[in-house]
Amino acid sequence: MNFLCQIYLNFINCIFYMIIIILAILGLILSIYILQVELNLKKNKKYKSICDINKRISCSKVVLSKYNDIFFGIPNSTMGLFYYISILISYVFFSNYLFYLNLAGFLASLPLAYFSIIKLRDLCLVCISIYIVNILLLLFSYLKI
Numbered sequence: 836m837n838f839l840c841q842i843y844l845n846f847i848n849c850i851f852y853m854i855i856i857i858l859a860i861l862g863l864i865l866s867i868y869i870l871q872v873e874l875n876l877k878k879n880k881k882y883k884s885i886c887d888i889n890k891r892i893s894c895s896k897v898v899l900s901k902y903n904d905i906f907f908g909i910p911n912s913t914m915g916l917f918y919y920i921s922i923l924i925s926y927v928f929f930s931n932y933l934f935y936l937n938l939a940g941f942l943a944s945l946p947l948a949y950f951s952i953i954k955l956r957d958l959c960l961v962c963i964s965i966y967i968v969n970i971l972l973l974l975f976s977y978l979k980i
């Protein structure tokens with residue numbers, strides 16, 4: 836019976852790791868998209884991304900705000916790229932630290948969500964998707980422990 840429990844736990848951990856990898860790739864794709872929006876807006880202030888629905892639901896408003904680079908002056912999209920790449924690297928080499936890395940990502944999302952939703956009164960759909968990815972990353976890395 837103990838052997839079967841061990842197999843089951845290894846199987847569950849494997850599923851959690853796969854979910855973490857899928858979420859990290861999704862976060863990377865979302866970060867690449869928001870970086871593309873940022874670069875297009877720098878070239879053309881009239882650029883409209885597909886996530887610019889109206890004045891209250893807009894990625895551009897967040898990207899153009901003063902809150903776009905609150906961490907060491909580095910744009911949030913670039914920080915996201917480094918974060919999700921570090922999760923993928925951590926998965927391969929330092930899987931014991933995944934929870935702490937995801938905790939840091941979740942905690943970094945809190946002020947970003949506050950600035951976007953409360954200060955700017957804006958719903959950036961890509962940003963909210965990233966916050967959800969970060970919550971799920973934290974949850975699954977916690978369950979994996």
